[in-house]
Amino acid sequence: MSKEWDDILKAHKKLQPQIKKFDSSIAEKKIKQIKVALETAWDAEDAFAAALKIAREAGLKGKKPADFIADKGFKATLGKLKKEAEQHAKEVKILDSFSKQATPTFKELTKLLVKVKKNINKKDKEQVKVQTALTADHEKVKCSAHSKGKLTPAETFYGARLDRVVDRVINKSKDAGKSGPAGDAAKLIELKELAKNSKATDKMAAQIEKLCVSAMKKAQTDNKAATQYLKKASKLLDRQKEFNTTYLKVKKKNADLIKKSKDKFKILKGIAAILSSHKESADRYSAANEEVKELAA
Numbered sequence: 001m002s003k004e005w006d007d008i009l010k011a012h013k014k015l016q017p018q019i020k021k022f023d024s025s026i027a028e029k030k031i032k033q034i035k036v037a038l039e040t041a042w043d044a045e046d047a048f049a050a051a052l053k054i055a056r057e058a059g060l061k062g063k064k065p066a067d068f069i070a071d072k073g074f075k076a077t078l079g080k081l082k083k084e085a086e087q088h089a090k091e092v093k094i095l096d097s098f099s100k101q102a103t104p105t106f107k108e109l110t111k112l113l114v115k116v117k118k119n120i121n122k123k124d125k126e127q128v129k130v131q132t133a134l135t136a137d138h139e140k141v142k143c144s145a146h147s148k149g150k151l152t153p154a155e156t157f158y159g160a161r162l163d164r165v166v167d168r169v170i171n172k173s174k175d176a177g178k179s180g181p182a183g184d185a186a187k188l189i190e191l192k193e194l195a196k197n198s199k200a201t202d203k204m205a206a207q208i209e210k211l212c213v214s215a216m217k218k219a220q221t222d223n224k225a226a227t228q229y230l231k232k233a234s235k236l237l238d239r240q241k242e243f244n245t246t247y248l249k250v251k252k253k254n255a256d257l258i259k260k261s262k263d264k265f266k267i268l269k270g271i272a273a274i275l276s277s278h279k280e281s282a283d284r285y286s287a288a289n290e291e292v293k294e295l296a297a
Helices: 003-014 016-021 024-057 072-119 125-145 153-157 159-171 191-218 223-253 255-260 264-296
Strands: none
Touching: 003 016, 003 072, 003 125, 016 072, 016 125, 024 072, 024 125, 024 153, 024 159, 024 223, 072 125, 072 159, 153 159, 153 223, 191 223, 191 264, 223 255, 223 264, 255 264
């Protein structure tokens, strides 16, 4: 092999400990831990809401946690909710750190693949074998480097925004749905309302896709313009996340309500479409963002 290939092989071998350290299976395990922590926090939130209702029935009134803290049940469930929210936030922080640590290795592997593409002889079986192995390692580390982007908004921010959660439970804050779908669970799963929100999600998905395609095209010649396209896509993605978060919670916390509905299969299909649309948009944006960054480097 040529000197270029010798360098590629040496670099790939040198990266093996890092590749093992940032294997995708490790990222997937950390993501699973976050999901479990969120489920536990949601259960604690349900218990907190139930305790608040009992405290109010006992005669306590107010708009702040301090107004109900005299009730033992309220105090205990609030403490439990805070504990679970802190655990969730801790798991997210661990994944965030892991993702950032994996990024330099991912970039090194990306550079190596570019080098392979420039120097490979497709008729050389050994070189093709090296490319295949390097591509597999690149995908494993990519999963880790991009792992935080695989979380839903609730999985990312629940623990860090506990004050909002508590305020929403106590005051049933109306501003929680301003940029997304509005109404309680019964309203949200009405087929007409579900279809309207699904249509809105799909419309944003189409706009995000168009902006991402434009960004990747512009990145070849004008990185600044490409970044502007991505900023617009990011704002749309944030709005779309509101729909995703709302229906994710409805599916989790109102499963019985859905199950009792004569339209339960249509409702679940509609919710699945909204969640899928957001995931596709998030993945598309993440890929476009990464490509624009790599071309700018």
